[in-house]
Amino acid sequence: xVDMDAGGGDRLALAVLAQYRxxxxxxxxxxxxxxxxxxRTRRRLAKLRQEGLVDRITLAQAGRTRVWFATRYGAEVASxxxxxxxxxxxxxxxxxxxARLRVGHALRVTETGLAFVAxxxxxxxxxxxxxxxxxxxxxxxxxxxxxPDALLYYRHDxxxxxxxxxxxAFVEVDRATMGPERLAAKxxxxxxxxxxxxxxxxxxxxxxxxxxxxxxxxYPVFPRLLFxxxxxxxxxxxxxxxxxxxxxxxxxPAFRNAVPIYAASLTDxxxxxxxxxxxxxxxxxxxxxxxxxxxxx
Numbered sequence: 335x336v337d338m339d340a341g342g343g344d345r346l347a348l349a350v351l352a353q354y355r356x357x358x359x360x361x362x363x364x365x366x367x368x369x370x371x372x373x374r375t376r377r378r379l380a381k382l383r384q385e386g387l388v389d390r391i392t393l394a395q396a397g398r399t400r401v402w403f404a405t406r407y408g409a410e411v412a413s414x415x416x417x418x419x420x421x422x423x424x425x426x427x428x429x430x431x432x433a434r435l436r437v438g439h440a441l442r443v444t445e446t447g448l449a450f451v452a453x454x455x456x457x458x459x460x461x462x463x464x465x466x467x468x469x470x471x472x473x474x475x476x477x478x479x480x481x482p483d484a485l486l487y488y489r490h491d492x493x494x495x496x497x498x499x500x501x502x503a504f505v506e507v508d509r510a511t512m513g514p515e516r517l518a519a520k521x522x523x524x525x526x527x528x529x530x531x532x533x534x535x536x537x538x539x540x541x542x543x544x545x546x547x548x549x550x551x552x553y554p555v556f557p558r559l560l561f562x563x564x565x566x567x568x569x570x571x572x573x574x575x576x577x578x579x580x581x582x583x584x585x586x587p588a589f590r591n592a593v594p595i596y597a598a599s600l601t602d603x604x605x606x607x608x609x610x611x612x613x614x615x616x617x618x619x620x621x622x623x624x625x626x627x628x629x630x631x
Contacts, residue, residue, distance in 0.1 A: 352404035352412040356440040460489035502557035510565030512576035521581040564600035582616035
């Protein structure tokens with residue numbers, strides 16, 4: 335059983351690990367307890383490991399960095415908590431072999447999420463650790479689905495809390511493990527999600543005509559798309575942005591006008607912060623803007 339200490343620190347640590355899939359000791363510390371000494375986070379993780387809720391692997395090629403993940407038991411415990419209801423159950427938990435096979439991409443996704451959380455803290459916006467939700471399943475029918483690397487919830491305060499916008503984004507973290515065309519094809523998949531209306535077998539045609547798109551059950555507006563580009567130099571980033579631009583310009587006007595699509599290099603994002611004007615709109619890549627503009631509610 336998780337020790338519910340005074341600050342709920344054990345519960346938060348397990349929830350973050352189960353939701354983020356994997357994180358280094360330093361990433362965990364910055365996510366859950368940046369105001370205390372890192373030794374406290376190390377002790378907390380060691381205790382959760384003794385209880386069988388989390389485990390770790392060691393990356394010899396990265397200075398023996400420890401990478402933590404929730405065990406299947408730990409994920410089952412955490413999945414009962416209401417704050418983690420967005421999960422897809424089939425993805426819960428891992429073992430050491432599974433962790434080693436996916437550690438590179440998982441840590442990049444965690445690093446990106448941490449950048450948004452830390453940036454919000456600096457700016458006085460609201461993006462808590464559990465507002466970054468990897469691999470949320472969105473069905474397209476016929477067994478197909480869109481599963482973004484992460485779904486981001488972010489409250490952007492304009493004037494000291496007097497005016498604010500609730501922003502949502504689908505985030506794709508690309509490490510150049512697929513070609514530019516395959517990356518750009520993800521935009522068309524999101525356009526399919528934008529228009530997808532589930533069909534119930536035997537339902538009258540008139541009733542089907544009144545149904546709304548499936549995404550409206552979760553979101554008041556369709557989340558914007560953020561592509562974070564890593565694994566290449568500047569030339570590779572430009573090649574991928576060119577492919578994204580071509581794909582975005584081929585989408586229908588309803589999707590193109592409703593859904594902002596931005597891309598940024600992970601290097602720029604980490605150096606300047608996600609709120610900085612490091613994002614290039616896919617339909618106008620000559621500009622650099624903040625991902626929070628234009629605001630939506």
